[in-house]
Amino acid sequence: MTEPKDYKIAAVDRALALLEALADRPDQGVTSLAKSLGMTKSLVFRLLHTLEERGFVSRDPERAEYALGYRIGVLGERLGKDGALLYAARPVMDALRDQTSENVNLVVREGLKTYVLATRAGRHSIRLFAQAGRNGPLHAGGGSLLLLAYADPSVIDAALSQPLEAFTPYTITDRAKLRQALERIRANGYNIVLNDLDEGAFSVAAPITGADGTIIASISVAGAVARFDEERRESHLKAALDAAAEISERLSIHGPGENGRVKSRA
Amino acid sequence: MTEPKDYKIAAVDRALALLEALADRPDQGVTSLAKSLGMTKSLVFRLLHTLEERGFVSRDPERAEYALGYRIGVLGERLGKDGALLYAARPVMDALRDQTSENVNLVVREGLKTYVLATRAGRHSIRLFAQAGRNGPLHAGGGSLLLLAYADPSVIDAALSQPLEAFTPYTITDRAKLRQALERIRANGYNIVLNDLDEGAFSVAAPITGADGTIIASISVAGAVARFDEERRESHLKAALDAAAEISERLSIHGPGENGRVKSRA
DNA sequence: CCTCGATGTTTTATTGTGTGAAACATCGTT
DNA sequence: AACGATGTTTCACACAATAAAACATCGAGG
Known part of the structure; x- marks a missing residue:
């Protein structure tokens, strides 16, 4: 193994992991996601916030639960x-x-x-x-x-x-x-x-x-x-x-x- | 305007912008993307690398051009x-x-x-x-x-x-x-x-x-x-x-x- | 009614990491 | 063969992502 240069940028990778987690099981809250992904709550919160601003996740305002957002559907359709x-x-x-x-x-x-x-x-x-x-x-x-x-x-x-x-x-x-x-x-x-x-x-x-x-x-x-x-x-x-x-x-x-x-x- | 607290994570936001750009016009290379998004080449390169590892973008190996990856389709289908x-x-x-x-x-x-x-x-x-x-x-x-x-x-x-x-x-x-x-x-x-x-x-x-x-x-x-x-x-x-x-x-x-x-x- | 626990939100300090600049490689083109 | 454009890699620094912890909010239950 040549230890193949990790060009990954961690923040992005975490965000993508979050999306995958939401696709896997929608309607999760911040705490639940943080726990299952091994991230801190504040991190998850901010990732979700970023993703939401672009419509990649959507939040049910009442129940404070998140799911994949419409933008994923739009891009996917493409x-x-x-x-x-x-x-x-x-x-x-x-x-x-x-x-x-x-x-x-x-x-x-x-x-x-x-x-x-x-x-x-x-x-x-x-x-x-x-x-x-x-x-x-x-x-x-x-x-x-x-x-x-x-x-x-x-x-x-x-x-x-x-x-x-x-x-x-x-x-x-x-x-x-x-x-x-x-x-x-x-x-x-x-x-x-x-x-x-x-x-x-x-x-x-x-x-x-x-x-x-x-x-x-x-x-x-x-x-x-x-x-x-x-x-x-x-x-x-x-x-x-x-x-x-x-x-x-x-x-x-x-x-x-x-x-x-x-x-x-x- | 109450200057609404920017919780955005820049790296993630940039990655999402990149996805949007690719959805908008696929089959772009690093340079072209960097130019149109006002990012540096190296940044775009690493963002793409990260996205690619998770299948969110895919690269035509010959022509070194990128497009949305299959994972977007999978999540979008969801x-x-x-x-x-x-x-x-x-x-x-x-x-x-x-x-x-x-x-x-x-x-x-x-x-x-x-x-x-x-x-x-x-x-x-x-x-x-x-x-x-x-x-x-x-x-x-x-x-x-x-x-x-x-x-x-x-x-x-x-x-x-x-x-x-x-x-x-x-x-x-x-x-x-x-x-x-x-x-x-x-x-x-x-x-x-x-x-x-x-x-x-x-x-x-x-x-x-x-x-x-x-x-x-x-x-x-x-x-x-x-x-x-x-x-x-x-x-x-x-x-x-x-x-x-x-x-x-x-x-x-x-x-x-x-x-x-x-x-x-x- | 008050307390407790659990959840989402905000703040803060520190470190690590994302970043730009620039060097390098690898093409295809003239 | 030299050029120009493109993708890739390196590197050092600043700033931004992060964890921890404080705060807010809500519901349940005594």
């Missing part, structure tokens, strides 16, 4: 749900790509389509299977099927009531079989497919959980089936699941644990 | 759109109530219904016309009609294709007349109705604009028609429009101007 996901996923995707040397895709659902939010190109393949910003079907592709599996039943019904295009001979177009596949995905907690969207491609997908506990995205490792053997199947799966867990952790209200820090590139 | 609106509106609603002595309602649209987010009870009326959390129709009531007027055309069509209940003899149920009324609301930029939802009640409603520039809510002054004369009509209208502007300003990405501060209760 970022958008996708933004939070994207930013949280970025370094994790980099790491996953480095680990697997394969393509990495971050996919979300929008209505009855899927949407590739971001990709990382693997080392091997010349051609990327997915491209950022690309729309895709819900019933084919590792990440897409996974998202469908965890979608609201009404969404599943709607998706299955549409015509199911066969992108390859391996695409599942039989509705009963598709439901079975979804069932198995939910049972496993991941999804591995071969050739169903792009012929010659495999995809190992894991679910990402948002702050509210629902599954909001999938991250997947994808590449050419030629390179896909039993050993890689295991390692890719573990890597994808770990990456998904890491991103989910970052998106959780409690934030990334002390452990979860992604090591920056040397 | 608050929700309604939360931001509610917290931003609270003090303004208090002030509006004090000015007008009438009921004040904050209404948003949800699908083809409206929803009362918050109310302030006026001095006069014993009975509150609206109650927080209450659903209402889209085609009657000062705030509701206003929201309908500014809604997407598809929403208007959908709303008009439903049966239009007559809550009082004054409720507009004729679709052509309703469309005319909506037209007039858009032309005026406000809406004043009498008796159309509750008999004996007037409502003066003004539109609130969200961070993205669309109209997301209405704030209205409402009371008994008996107390509604030409003079009050003018003063209530101006008060409502001012209040709406104030809230909109707070919700804008640029934030409340120096002027916009709501004076706290003595």
